[in-house]
Amino acid sequence: MGLIDRWKITLNTLKSQDRYRNIRAGDGIDFTSNDYLGYGHGRCPISVEDQASLPVTGMGSRLLRGHHPIWEQVEAQLAQWHGAESVLMMTSGFTANEGLLTTVIEPGDWVAADERCHASIYEALRICRPRKYIFKHNDLNHLEDGLRQEAQIRPVGREMFIVTESIFSMDGDLAPLQDIVELAERYGAHLIVDEAHSTGCYGVNGSGLVDALHLRSRVLATVHTGGKALGLCGAYICGSHLLKEYLINRCRHLIFTTALPPLLGAYWCKGIQRVINDNSGRELLFRNVQLFRSLLHDSGWDIRGDSYIVPIVVGEDNKAVRLAQQLWLQGWDIRAIRPPSVPEYSARLRISLHADHTPDCLENLALRLRSIFTEYH
Numbered sequence: 001m002g003l004i005d006r007w008k009i010t011l012n013t014l015k016s017q018d019r020y021r022n023i024r025a026g027d028g029i030d031f032t033s034n035d036y037l038g039y040g041h042g043r044c045p046i047s048v049e050d051q052a053s054l055p056v057t058g059m060g061s062r063l064l065r066g067h068h069p070i071w072e073q074v075e076a077q078l079a080q081w082h083g084a085e086s087v088l089m090m091t092s093g094f095t096a097n098e099g100l101l102t103t104v105i106e107p108g109d110w111v112a113a114d115e116r117c118h119a120s121i122y123e124a125l126r127i128c129r130p131r132k133y134i135f136k137h138n139d140l141n142h143l144e145d146g147l148r149q150e151a152q153i154r155p156v157g158r159e160m161f162i163v164t165e166s167i168f169s170m171d172g173d174l175a176p177l178q179d180i181v182e183l184a185e186r187y188g189a190h191l192i193v194d195e196a197h198s199t200g201c202y203g204v205n206g207s208g209l210v211d212a213l214h215l216r217s218r219v220l221a222t223v224h225t226g227g228k229a230l231g232l233c234g235a236y237i238c239g240s241h242l243l244k245e246y247l248i249n250r251c252r253h254l255i256f257t258t259a260l261p262p263l264l265g266a267y268w269c270k271g272i273q274r275v276i277n278d279n280s281g282r283e284l285l286f287r288n289v290q291l292f293r294s295l296l297h298d299s300g301w302d303i304r305g306d307s308y309i310v311p312i313v314v315g316e317d318n319k320a321v322r323l324a325q326q327l328w329l330q331g332w333d334i335r336a337i338r339p340p341s342v343p344e345y346s347a348r349l350r351i352s353l354h355a356d357h358t359p360d361c362l363e364n365l366a367l368r369l370r371s372i373f374t375e376y377h
């Protein structure tokens, strides 16, 4: 048996025509990307000097020639925004999660993770081999059962961790962070929160849900990505000075990779200012959340979450694909999300709302959804 047989894949699954549909170019209005504040198609202008002088390559690891002063500037701005002691840039949210977790968690430690956490978190747990406790999604009782049992038998020198997201990417619901923090403190566990989908949209000047709930000093670390609401690329970890020093010395995902390009750093500096000042963008986004969810509240469909990520769960994969195809034919770019990204028999249309969707557009979409569901559901 060759590798092709073993892999069981269909070739050409990444046809650019299907994957890249330009939101504002008439081939499907974008309800798929994570461009929540609508920054994806408008770059913040940077100075002519920066454009001319800053390299488009990191040229080496951050620990060597890759350490350009612009990243210190970006990290200082981010730390101030979050009211965090320290910030460390990473090349992506995936490597930030994997790097952070595999560095701070040691074999034999105990980790409780929400069952819906992102693949990068599960990948990290596979690598660092802790004793794992996967708790039911947002289920505080199930989490506490695990903490209670572990607290009784915890081996000397072993640490306990809890890992969750603040907004779940496929369900659009918020973690009960306040309660999770209290449980973590009661049982002496360290809490790590992936803020990929809340950064830019929730909290004081958009700095995320942990800050909105004033929990910054009670978490070990938060992970943020630039590739969603911020309209950038790259990611960062917020935590203490000590954590940052430890990661710089030990994190393989930082030490053994080429640093982000300094030119991108100039866009981060502008991008941070843009998101901090854009309260009206956040207002428009939440106006859209309220409007769109209310337009469908009597539909009787299984609509999950409470944020700008609006999943309509239809169950069977084929059904979700058929509905997405019909929507696309009528000018709406909404994708079907199927297992393994979501649990079996919970295929869904994942509708991602943005600040620059107009009320008219949302009303039209709600009407379209109703007629397509009547015809094809």
Ligand code: PMP
Binding pocket: 092, 093, 094, 095, 097, 118, 120, 165, 169, 194, 196, 197, 225, 226, 227, 234, 235
């Ligand atoms: N965490 C979550 C919850 C995510 O949804 C994603 C992106 N899908 C990541 C981390 C990874 O971020 P990035 O795209 O920057 O690698």
